[in-house]
Amino acid sequence: MIEVRGLTKRYGEVLAVDDLSFDVEQGLVTGFLGPNGAGKSTTMRMMLGLDRPTSGTVLVNGQPFTSFAEPLREVGALLDPGAVHSGRTGRNHLRIAARTNGIPLSRVEAVIDQVGLGSAARRRIKGYSLGMRQRLGIAAALLGDPRVLLFDEPINGLDLDGVRWIRELLRRLADEGRTVLVSSHLMSEMQQTADRLVVIGRGRLIADATTADILRGLGRREVRVRSSQPDLLLSRLREHGLVVERVEPQELRIEGSTAAEVGDLAYALGVALHHLSDVEQSLEQAFIELTSDSVEYHGGRTTQEVAR
Numbered sequence: 076m077i078e079v080r081g082l083t084k085r086y087g088e089v090l091a092v093d094d095l096s097f098d099v100e101q102g103l104v105t106g107f108l109g110p111n112g113a114g115k116s117t118t119m120r121m122m123l124g125l126d127r128p129t130s131g132t133v134l135v136n137g138q139p140f141t142s143f144a145e146p147l148r149e150v151g152a153l154l155d156p157g158a159v160h161s162g163r164t165g166r167n168h169l170r171i172a173a174r175t176n177g178i179p180l181s182r183v184e185a186v187i188d189q190v191g192l193g194s195a196a197r198r199r200i201k202g203y204s205l206g207m208r209q210r211l212g213i214a215a216a217l218l219g220d221p222r223v224l225l226f227d228e229p230i231n232g233l234d235l236d237g238v239r240w241i242r243e244l245l246r247r248l249a250d251e252g253r254t255v256l257v258s259s260h261l262m263s264e265m266q267q268t269a270d271r272l273v274v275i276g277r278g279r280l281i282a283d284a285t286t287a288d289i290l291r292g293l294g295r296r297e298v299r300v301r302s303s304q305p306d307l308l309l310s311r312l313r314e315h316g317l318v319v320e321r322v323e324p325q326e327l328r329i330e331g332s333t334a335a336e337v338g339d340l341a342y343a344l345g346v347a348l349h350h351l352s353d354v355e356q357s358l359e360q361a362f363i364e365l366t367s368d369s370v371e372y373h374g375g376r377t378t379q380e381v382a383r
């Protein structure tokens with residue numbers, strides 16, 4: 076479990092993280108979402124003691140990260156897969172990390188297997204593809220068999236197979252009861268991966284809820300309808316108090332209603348319909364809506380209102 080309380084980081088004029096408070100629970104995959112520059116990496120660095128908060132605290136399994144005698148056994152992290160000595164082989168890189176952290180060398184072979192690095196472990200890292208570097212970075216994170224795992228944008232640049240593999244790995248790690256925090260700016264990816272979402276924008280908390288709740292909470296109902304009598308239909312629907320907008324000469328968009336309701340009304344009015352559908356809001360739309368709010372920065376609005 077990770078507990079973030081009042082976490083704030085200022086770099087000169089830039090308020091990178093602004094009074095963030097949230098929990099990351101064990102046994103779940105928690106997606107940490109926000110547009111570029113939202114403060115995700117800075118928050119993760121502070122969780123790992125790599126950056127000192129201006130104010131506030133982060134506790135990992137009840138303690139500050141810096142208080143752990145063997146931190147790699149407590150927390151594994153994938154931050155920047157490029158930050159490795161590329162002249163070494165993958166296996167050597169892992170062996171050095173194991174040795175300097177008091178981890179038995181048998182774990183090296185175990186994690187090489189676990190991430191499917193296979194024979195590539197014998198090759199020098201400089202010849203690795205991005206996907207292989209990512210697997211090596213994840214192997215390093217798993218080395219100490221930690222209860223808490225942080226992955227900063229692990230999906231970036233991966234092909235479909237790689238994405239699927241990471242998704243399954245995150246699920247497995249959470250099912251084993253570990254705490255899994257994974258950052259991304261791709262809402263659509265998190266929809267399939269995360270149980271909970273912590274969404275931030277400009278360093279501030281925007282939403283902290285289950286993925287399903289965030290979708291439901293934002294799920295603005297919308298109906299599209301086409302008719303040969305759009306003018307008549309538009310005025311009649313408005314008379315019924317619905318918010319209606321014309322999107323094409325013969326197509327209307329109705330907010331806050333359902334296809335069943337609009338269909339029944341049209342039938343009662345004797346207006347023939349050529350098309351009628353409910354429009355599902357995608358997570359991507361929900362995300363844009365959530366974060367565009369943070370860009371506008373409405374004063375006085377509490378952080379979790381949007382999701383609840």
Ligand SMILES: Nc1ncnc2c1ncn2[C@@H]1O[C@H](COP(=O)(O)OP(=O)(O)OP(=O)(O)O)[C@@H](O)[C@H]1O
Pocket residue numbers: 086089090091109110111112113114115116117118260
């Ligand atoms: N060492 C630093 N010095 C000055 N400003 C910094 C530093 N690190 C981050 N920032 C600034 O803090 C803000 C948050 O950056 P951060 O990298 O944490 O965001 P992010 O959500 O991880 O974005 P991305 O998805 O682009 O990685 C940005 O405005 C960034 O420019």
